Structure formats: C-alpha cells, structure tokens
Amino acid sequence: MFQIRPSSLLRRARLAAPWLGLLLALPVVQAQEVAGLAPDLIARVQQLAQNGARAGMPAEARVVVEVGKLDPRLRLAPCLQVQPYLPAGLQMWGQTRIGLRCMDGRARWNVSLPVRVRVFARAVVASDPLPAGAVLVQEQLSMAEIDIAAEAGAVFSDATALQGRTLARPLAAGEAVRSPSLKLRQVFAAGDSVTVLASGPGYSVAGEGQALAAGLEGQNVKVRFENGRVVTGRAIGERRVEVLL
Template identity: 25%
Template sequence: MRTTLLVSLLIMSALTNSALAQTTAKEIRLAATSFLEAFARTQATEGYQITFETGNIDSRINLAPCTAPLAVEFTGDPWRSEHPSVEVACSGERPWRMFVTTTVSINGPALVAARPFGRGERITQDMIKTRSVVVNASRRGIITDAGLIEGMVVRRPVNSDSVLTPDLLEAPDAVARGDHVIITARSGSFSVRSRGKALANASVGEQVLVENLTSSRTVRANVTAPGHVEVPM
C-alpha cells in the first residue's frame, strides 16, 4: 500500500512539474507585447506614434520550457505592412520558435501633393506639404525629405493630397536628344575631351548613344552630369 502511494505521488509530482515547466501562451504573448512596446518607445523618439495588437495565441499550446530569455523579432518589415508577424524563439536546451500575428500602425509625417500634379512636371517646394499619415499603409514607401525630391519629374498624374512615393517620381533628363554634350574619353588619370550630340534622352547614371562631332562615330556613353558623358578609352 505504501509502495503504491509512493508511486502515485511520484507520478503526480512529475505531471505537476511538467505542466509548470511548459512555456505558456501567456508567456509568449507577454514576450511579443514587450517587444512591440519597446519598438513603440524607440519610434516615439523619432516622432512616430505606434499602436499595435497581438493576434490570438492558442491557450492549449504546449512548448518546452526555455532556459534562456525568449527572443522576439519581426519576420517582415513593419514599415511596409500593417500586419507584420513576430517570431518568438527559444534558444535554450530544447529550442523552438513560433510566429505571432500582429497589427501595427505607424503614424508619422510624410510629404503629400499640395495640388494635382501632371505627368512631366518638375517638383518645386510650393507643390508639396507635410501631413500625418499611416506610414506603413503604403507598401511603396513614403518620402519625408523635400530636399531629396525638389527638381524631380512626375512620372504619372497625382491627385491632390496623395502621399508621395518614390515610384511616382524620377530624376530629370541630364541630356536630351539633339543636345550638344562634352564627351570625355578616360583611361585612368588620362582623359581626352571632344564635342558630341546626344541621340536620345537620358538621366545621370544612364547610358546614351552619342555622335562624336569630330569623327562622326556613334558611341555609347555614360551620362555623368547635365551635358557631360563619358566613355572608356
């Protein structure tokens, strides 16, 4: 009888310790929430307001105990999605990981159109303004520095108050078809200059066909600055 009772107590103790040792859904939610709170505090110092919610975690979850602090990180870019998942992971003796769905809203300043834009217009300061938007609602990104886009060209029509995204703008042509340009033929520190005529439009960094006005040869050159192209010698 005493032996039976002792065995029963050992079994009950083992079951109890096993249950207590499990990593619970509550612990996982706490780790994910603490991570998102830290993210919100960090971004608040940069002028962004973060609100968030964590998704449901099955209360019946049964994960091994973790002998190390739980590690949490985003699995996607929270600046490009309002629903980034976070990974909660254990790197202890019995490692595991699981994913928790979240809803994250990042509110902050962004540049928007002060009036409608037409295709081909060049951006000036009076064409843009700043207002608060849900930054991560746009997967195409936002623009916050007006100095970076002044002088750029609108690629397609934009409605008034629309959030400006990088894909809406492009660098202006540095050379246009028919323009006279300076051709620099370069080899190391040695270079020779000649005059040429651009046979197409191109921006800085792009290649363009150029007619050398001295030799009448057509060469493919890299646009280095407005009115200037370069070819290897």
C-alpha cells in the same frame, strides 16, 4: 475482465502527488500561451521592431508597432524561453515579420510573427487632387504627418525640391508625393563628366569620371575613371553619382 482495485489507485495518487506539485510550480510557457503571446513577449517584440525601424527614419518620427498573431495551425511544444529576433534581410517597415525561437534546449522551434510597423513623420503631400503629367509647383503642395512606411518609395521633407517635377501618376488630396510618383529625371547625359561620391563605414571620398550612359535620377549607371576603371553607382543629382563600398 481486468480490474484496478481502489487501494491500488490510492497508492499511485500518493506517489504522483509530489511530482504533480513540482510540475505545477514550473514557469513553463505552454503552447497556447505562446500562440496567444504573453504580455512580456509582446513588449519585447514591440521594442525590437521599434529599434529596427529607427535605423532608417527621421529623428523626429514616431513609431507604432502592431503585433499580429501566430498561425493558428501551429502546435508549438512548451518552452521556458522564447527569444524574438530580426530576420536577416527584412526591414522593420510596413508589413513585416519578427522571428520567434525557443531557446530553452528542451524544444526546438522557430516561427515568424507578422507585425505592422507604422512610422509617422511630416512629409510633402498634394494639397488638392493632381492628375498624371502635372508639373509640380509649391502652391499644389503642403506638409502633413503621415505614415511614411505605409507604401513603398521615399517621401520628401522639402517641397522646393519637387518644384518642376512631373507626376507619373495621379495623386489624391492629402496623398504623399513619393519617389515612384514622379517621372524619372535625366540628370546628366552619356559622356558627361560626373562627380563620383564613394562612401563606406567611417569615410567618404570624391572623384571625377565619365558617364557611360545617360543618368536617370535614382537609377544605376556605369562611370569610367581616367585610369580605365569602371564602377557602377546611382545617379543622385546633377552630374553626381553615389557608389556605396
């Protein structure tokens, strides 16, 4: 039988002791700490999500970020520097994700962390339950602070803009009036002369063109200018089309 003498074990322990002390002193983020999210990492994730959400919300709104958990099946290598980032194409709105990647050069991993971004602001809501097909009047509407990121669709901050609009689906009392809740409204007919508003970084211009199809509010439509050029824009109001360049 192969045996190790106690004196041999003692010598090995003495040789290993300095290295063991050095390893214990290193500020390594262990895999289980990453999976559980260290407090400073949670704070950076929340700040990143807050900054991303503020790009598309009303100035007076307040943002609450709820950080989820990494997939428990992940087995991440130890990492000295974990960097949170905004994944391309994802909005910091409602149920979304923040990327986490190891940046210390020793380990290579890149994972996504679920987050919920709640944006509270005042918006128009139904004062009482309203059936589909109801034609809205101001007496049926009121203002309330809601989570405007809870569902898809734009909300409204001015009840007068909804006067005469028709509901496409029923609303519960206190539920926000969102753009998908409304029946599409035709704002011009095919052949009508329309104002085309073109905008880009740092500039905005307007011109006149002819609608090649009926304009439904919020929907894309083609417009032809006098020189024959055809552009596609979004119908945004009475005889108005917006083109983003």
